[in-house]
Amino acid sequence: MKKRIMVTGGCGYIGSHTAVALIENDFEVLILDDLSNSNKEVLDRIKSITGIRPKLLEVDLKDSFLCDNMFCYNKNIDAVIHFAAHKAVSESIEKPLKYYHNNLYALINVLVAMEKYNINNFIFSSSATVYGNPDELPITEKNKTKRPFSPYGNTKRVAEEVLEDITISNKDLSAISLRYFNPIGAHDSGCLGELPNGIPNNLMPYITQTAVGIRKTLSVFGNDYPTKDGTPIRDYIHVVDLAEAHVIAVQRLLEKKQENAFETFNLGTGNGYSVLEIINAFEKVLNQKVNYTIADRRPGDVPQLYSDTSLAKTKLGWVAKRNLENMIATAWKWEQNYRQEQNLQEN
Template identity: 65%
Template structure:
């Protein structure tokens, strides 16, 4: 019998790639998604890649009655991977209550609903933003978490605290929080990738949309940071590598290999690249010149974030493998194919 896994936000960018990885590892997947920043067409594309169309429930996780109703008919779920959340840093600064309501109420509702059904195996989609402005690099899991600069980041930190508190009073619960650095790239098929609705908030889709002509120019937010070229440094990880880490974490849970009820792992490459380095690498692999300009800093950004992911390598038996050139090339191929399909 295939083990059944619930994936919230499974039509989204990271969620859809993880669903593919789960199906390819012989799991049965049920997706909950409200499609607020994703598209139901993704389900068909997942089927084209895997030969399997996952079960789908359109559901607003802020509605606990709807959540309970979905789970009532799926009592044999073995684990949940929780992606569903708003994720735009700038928007969260402008609309903090929107983010606190959506990201935290959704989490609480899914936890309450699952507790009523019994034990919890829960993998949480977290973020390196929980480290705030780190005092030491590269960042290990021993780094103290701090108040993040944005409400988005703070929802991730508060969510981790909720999971940790729950793990202390519910001995049967198993929680793993995966702290991502900066996911980019797309599936090699070109069928799924990052396609945000509206103006992109992340660097890579803004670059590819500018290159393909959807955006007039790319804004580089600040060149006066304490970094070699003045632009922020981030640890970029291929989304397919990231998806594989979720499968590893899930197997750790289901095989009862967790060493404590609440575990955290960094997911990154350990390499930091500046915004200008990303732009130059894109221009190299695409053979296109980008139209960009330096503008003022963006609220919520920190100078440098890059990972030490040795713990994930040791405990999850996982390591990021794809190069920066591979990540950027796959993002560009995805953008071209996606626009050809929709225009």
């Protein structure tokens, strides 16, 4: 029997790539998603890559009754990977209650249902934002978590505290929190990638949409940070590397290899690149000009975040394999393919 993995938010950017990686590793995938920031056409894209179209249950996990029903009528779940959350830093500052309501209610309802139906393996989609403005770089898991600068980041910090508490009270539950740095890139096939609704909040789709002509100009938020060129420095990781880490984490839980009931791991490359370095690399790799302007700093951004992933290498046996050039090339391939698809549909 294949192990059955429930993936909440599985139609989203990271969730869909993780669904592909799970299917490729012979897991059965059940996706729960409210499609508020994604599209069910992603299921066809997953099928085009894997040959399997995962089952989708469209549900708002903030609704405790509906969430319970999803678990009640879908038995034999071996593990849950929880991606379902709002994720825009700037929007969370403007609408904090929206973020606390969505991100924490959904998490708690899922955990309550898991406890009720005796599902004991949980992977949480966390973020490097839990470190706030770090005192030391690179960031290891020994860095203290701090009050993040955005409500979005704070929902991740609070969520981890909830998980820490519940794994103490529920001796059967094991949880791993994967703290992402900055995912970019797309599947090598060009069939699956990041597709945000409206103006992108993340850098790479903003760059590719500008380069392809969807956006007139890319806004670089701040050039007066205490960094080498004044723009923020981040640790960019390929989304497929990230997806593969989730598969390894699930296997760790299913094989009972975890050393503590609640574990945390950084997922990054350990390399820090500034916003301008990413733009320049894009232009160099693809010989494609990007129009950009300098804008005011964006609330919630910190000057530098980059990782030390030694713990993931030691304990999970995971390291990021794909370089920056591959991240850029696959993101651009996805953008071009998607726009060609749209043009064909319109014509």
